[in-house]
Amino acid sequence: MELQGKRILLIISGGIAAYKSLDLIRRLRERGATVRPVMSRAAQEFVTPLAVGALSASHVYTDLFSREDEQDVGHIRLARECDLVLVAPATADLMAKMAHGLADDLPSAVLLATDRPVLIAPAMNPVMWNAAPTRRNVETLKADSISMIGPMKGEMAESGEAGTGRMAEPLEIVAAVLDLLSPQDKPLAGKRAIVTSGPTHEPIDPVRYIANRSSGKQGHAIAAALARLGADVTLVSGPVTIPDPAGVAVNHVETADQMLSAVLSGLPADIAVMVAAVADWRVVSSAGQKIKKQPGEPPAPLQLAENPDILKTIGHHANRPGLVIGFAAETQDVETNGRRKLEAKGADIIVANDVSPATGIMGGDRNRVKVISRSGIEQWPDLSKDEVAARLAALIAERLSSTA
Ligand code: CTP
Secondary structure (H helix, E strand, C coil): CCCCCCCCEECCCCCCCHHHHHHHHHHHCCCCEEEEEEECHHHHHHCCCCHHHHHHCCCCCCCCCCCHHHHCCCCHHHHCCEEEEEEEEECHHHHHHHHHCCCCCCHHHHHCCCCCCCCEEEECCCHHHCCHHHHHHHHHHHHHHCCCCCEEEECCCCCCEEEEECCHHHHEEEEHHHHHHCCCCCCCCCCCCEEEEECEEEEEECCECCCCCCCCCCHHHHHHHHCCCCCEEEECCCCCCCCCCCCEEEEECHHHHHHHHHHHHHHCCCEEEEEECCEEEECCCCCCCCCCCCCCCCCCCCCCCCCCCCCCCCHEEEEEECEEEEEEECCCCHHHHHHHHHHHHCEEEEEEEECCCCHCCCCEEECCEEEEECCCCEEECCEEEEHHHHHHHHHHHHHHHCCC
């Protein structure tokens, strides 16, 4: 219960992302926090005070001029009787009010009256996020010591438009709350890490490619976990459909060749964690135009060439990071193959897993791994990919501290 006894005043302002605030309330409460919700008038168009009240098990405050509420708690007490004011979603409008000290409704009045730390999770259309007034307001809020999580890149819920503006996911917001309220140790502060994640796509022609079933979930979770421990993380990601993790610099690539150059340009680093399911082969010369069927003729064979082995290159590089970690995706003889990869690739640790379809690991949310190093093999239990990431990040911190 990492948030036991913590009181969070949650301000929900009016955007489509307000639906995620319901899950956020659950996530905060299951960690022991009490959540007192304040909703703007517009927020009530997106989620009902009834749902917010039921999930938070609290009265929902909506009106600056409600005689009952003002007698009961009052906006000044609301603003002070908490350990953190969290605004999720924070609309462009509310951010503008905050930046200018307006206080004409309950959310803005509370924000002006509070002397507690404030964390906002902006959510808006990408054009609004990039608009000059919002840029100015963000700078003002930062200068006023307002903490911010997101917005993230990705597709917008209502318009399908892509860009920066999506509200951070509830668990990312919880992590930011934890950071503010119970700052963890940052054992990886000052360390640089490079993480690869996802599949690679190797073009056959302009419309076709060779790929695999990797989702990027494990690699992205590891990048986020290392960042949470204070590392300066560069994530080199193949084509995935999941959002960029918070607090990490992301370099998006398509092919193994591009991934290798992105990784090499990230050197020097202290830690390399190569999680990507790099395609082993590429098409020797991918066609410049779409390959057409020739009636009555067999399909032209694809001539393949081996891709560079990124982990092996890094493991034997003159500028090798102090700690090099690889994964081993196997469908049989997991241990033997894992040990072999440890040696062949010059890695310090191989995280081996059985990716047979029956395990559901590839593309799924859980993982069951064996951690193979020269000092032995450890079998970890069935865990979520986030839990595997957190354990691995802790193991990395331990290794680096014992060699420091
Ligand atoms: N890897 C890499 N570059 C490649 C192939 C693999 O960096 N061209 C890395 C992966 O990121 C992983 C490790 O090597 O950390 C093992 O990958 P895996 O797919 O299990 O093994 P391969 O080396 O491809 O060998 P095989 O396909 O024969 O099992």
